[in-house]
Structures are given as C-alpha cells and as structure tokens.
Amino acid sequence: xxxxxxxxxxxxxxxxxxxxxxxxxxxxxxxxxxxxxxxxxxxxxxxxxxxxxxxxxxxxxxxxxxxxxxxxxxxxxxxxxxxxxxxxxxxxxxxxxxxxxxxxxxxxxxxxxxxxxxxxxxxxxxxxxxxxxxxxxxxxxxxxxxxxxxxxxxxxxxxxxxxxxxxxxxxxxxxxxxxxxxxxxxxxxxxxxxxxxxxxxxxxxxxxxxxxxxxxxxxxxxxxxxxxxxxxxxxxxxxxxxxxxxxxxxxxxxxxxxxxxxxxxxxxxxxxxxxxxxxxxxxxxxxxxxxxxxx
Ligand code: SIN
Numbered sequence: 001x002x003x004x005x006x007x008x009x010x011x012x013x014x015x016x017x018x019x020x021x022x023x024x025x026x027x028x029x030x031x032x033x034x035x036x037x038x039x040x041x042x043x044x045x046x047x048x049x050x051x052x053x054x055x056x057x058x059x060x061x062x063x064x065x066x067x068x069x070x071x072x073x074x075x076x077x078x079x080x081x082x083x084x085x086x087x088x089x090x091x092x093x094x095x096x097x098x099x100x101x102x103x104x105x106x107x108x109x110x111x112x113x114x115x116x117x118x119x120x121x122x123x124x125x126x127x128x129x130x131x132x133x134x135x136x137x138x139x140x141x142x143x144x145x146x147x148x149x150x151x152x153x154x155x156x157x158x159x160x161x162x163x164x165x166x167x168x169x170x171x172x173x174x175x176x177x178x179x180x181x182x183x184x185x186x187x188x189x190x191x192x193x194x195x196x197x198x199x200x201x202x203x204x205x206x207x208x209x210x211x212x213x214x215x216x217x218x219x220x221x222x223x224x225x226x227x228x229x230x231x232x233x234x235x236x237x238x239x240x241x242x243x244x245x246x247x248x249x250x251x252x253x254x255x256x257x258x259x260x261x262x263x264x265x266x267x268x269x270x271x272x273x274x275x276x277x278x279x280x281x282x283x284x285x286x287x288x289x290x291x292x293x294x295x
Contacts, residue, residue, distance in 0.1 A: 012038035097170035103211035127268025138234035160184035
C-alpha cells in the first residue's frame, strides 16, 4: 500500500490496496496512521458493493444507521445514497442536497460522527467535487484574541436549515422545505465545544460549521455573530491555505475524520448528468459536551 500526500495541508492518496479483500492488521494500522496524519484519504481503484463497503467501514467502529431509510441501498440500509437522480414518478433516488454547505457530519447530535466513507459510484461529466478544510490549521490560524474568546465556549448546533441564515434550501430536492420545517420542530438543538481536543491525537481543532452551528451558548445573536463570522472565515475563505478540493476519478473511495475536518459538496452539475455516491458513517464513541450545560 502506498501513501502519497495530495497537498501540504490535508489529504493523501492511497494506492495498491484492494478494500474488497479482508484487511490485515498491518494494513489497518497503516490506514489509521495515514488518516490521523492526513485527515482525508483518497483510496484509488475501489469498486465495493454496498455490503463490501459496510464490511470495510465496520473495521473503524459501529456504523450509524441513516435517519432516512428511503435513501439507502437495496442491499443494506447502512449505506446511504447521495444522488441528484430523480425517478420517473418524481421521487429522489438519494439525498439530493447532501452536504451542500460546510459542515462536520452529525455535529447536530449528542455523539457526532467520527469517520465518513464515500464511494463514488457515478461521477458527473463536470462538477461534483468535495472540498475539505483542515480544522487543526483553521484553529491554529485564528488570532490570539479570538482563540481566547472561544476558549471554553460551546456552539449551538441544529440540523434544520430553517432558521439558519447562513444556508439556503436547494430547490432541486423534492419536498425539501417541508422536510426542514418538520425537522426544525422535531429535532433538538445540541451544544458542542467550539474547540475540540481530538480524542486520538489530543490536538486542538476548531469544531463548528456554517451548516450546523447556529449560535453560541449563553450569548445573544448580536454577541455571537461577530465571533461566528471570525471562526467560519478560515473554513469558507478558500484563499487561506487550509483546503483540499477533491475531483473524483472513477472508483475513488474517500474517507475523512470528522473530528478535524469540515467539508462540503461543491455541486456544479445537473440533470441529465448524474452523480451517485454511497456513504457509510462510523459513529463517534463519546459525547464532546455535557448537554446539561445547555439546560
Ligand atoms: C457529505 O457531506 O457527507 C457528502 C459530500 C459529498 O457528497 O461530496
């Protein structure tokens, strides 16, 4: 197995491995080290069936069950489909607007996702990249003043796009407005530390995103807005050197560490051009915040 960095700041390409085969302990250790060192792995030439993707994913921990069974594969409900494909009856084959704003997966639940694994099944002719931001570097690059201000603070995270002025709802997803309105009522807000000590490396990472972080615990909107603007800037401002933009080749499998990576699906494609990704998610093994603090 060969590990080659794809940029100085984040990402490595992995070649000469077949993830459909049983993974040896040595290969697993090498992959874990590569993930902790490079935060995003681009594993070339993989054609995993949904079941094989689950088998590979489960070596990293217990998988999350996607909340929307409707958008999972026939073979297994543990694999979620992200796709812009619409059936003749108007229903969507997968989640159409998945990941369209900067986020860390499931930071809106008490125990957020640890690792996400995305197998590219069908790439559009153009567009469809995923962008990644190294959140250790994002934290390091903050001014001392902002670092001091956010020390010990908690972000408020919510899954619904309704009420989040920093995001919009895609017109391409059937029923999206009603879906997000229902979520706004049904799903609770949670708090997460704005600075996360990575459970495995112990390094400090910025832990917030324009998609899910809608406020700062204990602060009014007027107080929190300038701080949120300052900590979102190193994520959204791609002139800062924290980013890697991945353009998919056929049969790429990409995995990333949500505890130190923020990412977004860049878009830029449209029907009849189809993008299809199969996504599995390894759940976290601990909460980062005591939710009683917010009560
Ligand atoms: C995601 O946000 O998990 C998916 C990103 C992508 O589809 O590029």
